[in-house]
Amino acid sequence: MSKExxxxxxxxxxxxxxxxxxxxxxxxxxxxxDIKFAGICHSDIHTVRSEWKKTEYPLVVGHEIAGTVSAVGxxxxxxxxxxxxxxxxxxxxxxxxxxxxxxxxxxxxxMVETYNAKDPKDGTITQGGYSKYIVVDQAFVLTxxxxxxxxxxxxxxxxxxxxxxxxxxxxxxPGKRVGIIGLGGLGHVAVxxxxxxxxxxxxxSQTASKKxxxxxxxxxxxxTTSDPKAFDGLGRKFDIILNTVSAKVPLExxxxxxxxxxxxxxxxxxxxxxxxxxxxLLPQRNGIHGTLIGGIAETQKxxxxxxxxxxxxxxxxxxxxxxxEAYDRVVKSxxxxxxxxxxxxx
Numbered sequence: 138m139s140k141e142x143x144x145x146x147x148x149x150x151x152x153x154x155x156x157x158x159x160x161x162x163x164x165x166x167x168x169x170x171d172i173k174f175a176g177i178c179h180s181d182i183h184t185v186r187s188e189w190k191k192t193e194y195p196l197v198v199g200h201e202i203a204g205t206v207s208a209v210g211x212x213x214x215x216x217x218x219x220x221x222x223x224x225x226x227x228x229x230x231x232x233x234x235x236x237x238x239x240x241x242x243x244x245x246x247x248m249v250e251t252y253n254a255k256d257p258k259d260g261t262i263t264q265g266g267y268s269k270y271i272v273v274d275q276a277f278v279l280t281x282x283x284x285x286x287x288x289x290x291x292x293x294x295x296x297x298x299x300x301x302x303x304x305x306x307x308x309x310x311p312g313k314r315v316g317i318i319g320l321g322g323l324g325h326v327a328v329x330x331x332x333x334x335x336x337x338x339x340x341x342s343q344t345a346s347k348k349x350x351x352x353x354x355x356x357x358x359x360x361t362t363s364d365p366k367a368f369d370g371l372g373r374k375f376d377i378i379l380n381t382v383s384a385k386v387p388l389e390x391x392x393x394x395x396x397x398x399x400x401x402x403x404x405x406x407x408x409x410x411x412x413x414x415x416x417x418l419l420p421q422r423n424g425i426h427g428t429l430i431g432g433i434a435e436t437q438k439x440x441x442x443x444x445x446x447x448x449x450x451x452x453x454x455x456x457x458x459x460x461x462e463a464y465d466r467v468v469k470s471x472x473x474x475x476x477x478x479x480x481x482x483x
Contacts (some may be wrong), residue, residue, distance in 0.1 A: 138162050143483050144268035145457050147185040153267070153460050154483070156195055160272050161259045168216050168278045169208040169222065174293040174342050174454075175266035176201025177476040179383070180226075182464050184253055185463040192253055199266030200226040200251040200388070201294040203287040213275045213404045219314035223279040223440070226251055226430050228263060228277045240432040242277075252372055267457070269483055279437050282444030291447040292475040294325070295430065296450060300327035300379060302431035303320060303402040304334060307377050311335035316375045317356075318391065319382035320347045322467075325474045326328040326450050328354045330439075333446040334376075339375070341391075342366075350473075362386075368394060373421065375399055391424070392417035413473060450475050455481035 141160045146156040163169055181198040183189045202224040206216050218220060229249035230242040237245050249257060252265035258274075265271075282291045300323055309315050315336040317327045324340070331338045332355030340351040341357040348359040360367050371394045378391050383405040391401055392413070403411070403425065413425060431439065442448065451474040455463055463476045 140270065142268055142270040144197045144264065145460055145483060146197045146267070147192070148195045150186045150192070153185065153464075154159060155457075156189060156197075156198060158264050158268060160264075160270055161256070161261070163210045163272055163454075164258065165210040165212040166212060166274050167210045167221065168206055168274050168275050169269050170204045170222055170273065170278070171207045172202055172204040172266055172269060172480045174203045174288045174291045175199040175478045175480055176295065177460070177463055177467065178292075178295045179467060179476065180295070181265075182288060182467060185464070190253075193262045194477060196243065196253055196262070197264040197267050198252050198322070199268075199478075200224070201291045201296070201477075202251070202266035202271065203281060203291040203294070207270070209275075215275050216278060216280075221283065221287065223281045223290055223294050224251060224266065224271065224273050224277065225279065225298060225436055228273050229257060232276070232476060240434045242432045243430045267460070267478060267483070274368045277433060279433065279440060282441060284444040285440065286449070288454055288477050288479075289452055290440070290443075291477050292322075292452060293443055293452040294436070296323050296326050296475060297330070297443065298431040298436045298439050299323060299404050299428075300381065301330050301434055301442075303379060303404065303426070303428045304331055304336075304377070305431070305438070306428070307402065308399050309334045309336045309377055313337070313376045313395075314339070314374055316341060316378035316391070316394065318378065318380040318386060319405065320351050321470065322474050323381035323470070325350070325354055326448075327381055328356050329448045330442070331379075332356070333442065333448055337364065368480070373397070377402065379404060381405050388412065388425070389414050389417040392423055395421060395423045397421045397423075399423050403427050452477045454479050458482065
């Protein structure tokens with residue numbers, strides 16, 4: 138039977154407040170999860186404020202979900218009651234297309250997002266993790282290793298896989314030089330993961346204020362990009378540069394820092410179109426690419442790596458009553474580095 142649960146929902150673009158929502162009844166393939174922690178992602182804020190696409194209010198956002206299994210459908214074989222699990226940015230896909238068959242469900246044209254999407258199982262609008270409980274098909278539930286604390290695991294379900302997927306796809310590892318643009322919610326996790334994979338890591342940041350933190354997180358080099366001489370000596374140095382910022386940056390300078398066949402990968406979402414001079418690409422056969430989270434298998438690989446290598450995001454745990462204030466701080470870049478909601482306070 139369906140279940141009414143407590144949540145915090147956006148009732149308008151300006152406000153998130155307590156609300157009771159109804160979760161669907163378990164079907165044979167479903168896993169019921171008691172949510173313990175839910176990360177706050179900038180995507181949540183864009184969605185609440187209806188900045189990317191039309192938002193259906195009231196809406197519960199949150200796609201960085203960590204908790205424990207409370208019940209399973211009769212056909213569930215992957216999970217048992219009490220297991221530590223997570224749910225990321227998607228809860229279903231067509232499972233028939235080329236992308237799905239190759240484990241790249243995030244690129245399925247019928248991928249179902251964790252919130253603000255139509256749930257094919259019951260036709261309702263999906264509701265996310267700022268709630269006490271959620272029901273998800275077992276194919277889109279992830280195992281959280283015992284070595285990962287649930288509060289620190291939550292941001293990995295979006296921020297972690299967003300940066301791990303390109304690093305994995307473009308083969309970051311020993312012998313590779315990786316540049317990370319920005320040391321924020323995405324960038325600080327990217328530094329830790331790139332270093333754990335064995336890469337030589339350079340952080341690019343506008344000021345020198347984060348240098349000590351960058352080196353603490355594992356960076357080998359720190360470049361203050363406001364310095365007029367910042368890019369001197371960096372020509373043809375990097376195999377991979379990951380741009381994690383959502384602001385305008387001089388892409389031509391970074392592209393000129395790539396080695397032959399190097400890749401600049403865009404994961405930040407700036408409001409304005411990217412400006413890319415052709416001759417910053419042509420001379421060394423460089424490329425600029427986009428990427429969107431990762432598939433389920435790749436996300437599990439990321440969680441397992443983080444558990445093994447003890448890669449944790451830097452978090453600030455807050456009660457649900459602080460969500461609106463947390464949003465304002467995220468927009469002003471006043472958090473180091475991810476907010477996580479203690480769902481017991483909902």
